[in-house]
Amino acid sequence: MTRRGLLIVLLCAAGLSAQPRLIPLDAPGYRKLIAENRGQILLVNFWATWCEPCLKELPELVKLHRRLAGRFRLITVSADEAEQEAEARKILAKFGVPGPHYIKRPGDEDAFIRSVDPSWSGALPALFLYDRQGRRVRSFVGETEIGVVEAGIRKLP
Numbered sequence: 001m002t003r004r005g006l007l008i009v010l011l012c013a014a015g016l017s018a019q020p021r022l023i024p025l026d027a028p029g030y031r032k033l034i035a036e037n038r039g040q041i042l043l044v045n046f047w048a049t050w051c052e053p054c055l056k057e058l059p060e061l062v063k064l065h066r067r068l069a070g071r072f073r074l075i076t077v078s079a080d081e082a083e084q085e086a087e088a089r090k091i092l093a094k095f096g097v098p099g100p101h102y103i104k105r106p107g108d109e110d111a112f113i114r115s116v117d118p119s120w121s122g123a124l125p126a127l128f129l130y131d132r133q134g135r136r137v138r139s140f141v142g143e144t145e146i147g148v149v150e151a152g153i154r155k156l157p
Contacts, residue, residue, distance in 0.1 A: 019089040025102040027115035034134050041072035041156050042130040048079040049087045053143045054125040058095045060146040065098055072153050078103040079124060131156050
């Protein structure tokens with residue numbers, strides 16, 4: 001193999017490994033995830049590759065996370081089907097979304113939605129803000145100005 005060929009292989013491998021991993025998540029796993037993050041403010045973002053408002057919101061969430069560095073933990077959950085997982089990873093990498101990253105597992109859609117918020121219809125984008133005790137304190141469903149989300153985070157001790 002030539003030097004150039006080896007360089008191309010290495011660059012391609014580096015690009016693939018740089019894409020974030022999506023961890024499968026179901027309803028019990030979601031409850032466990034929230035419990036494991038007690039002690040910190042948590043903002044959970046539900047999004048999908050086909051959701052235009054979601055794609056507008058992701059870079060804004062990254063900027064907010066940088067601006068409030070250390071103030072909260074951002075977790076993303078892709079609502080995409082398994083066939084879109086590669087595209088979801090590319091989008092997360094493109095926007096530099098901090099991890100961890102999850103993907104909703106196929107299964108009982110209603111049970112999963114109820115495990116997040118019984119009043120949530122499953123509409124995207126959706127953000128759920130949890131306090132340090134693991135209690136959901138705010139839900140932001142649909143297009144939401146990032147300043148409103150920031151204000152919600154800043155109100156929490």
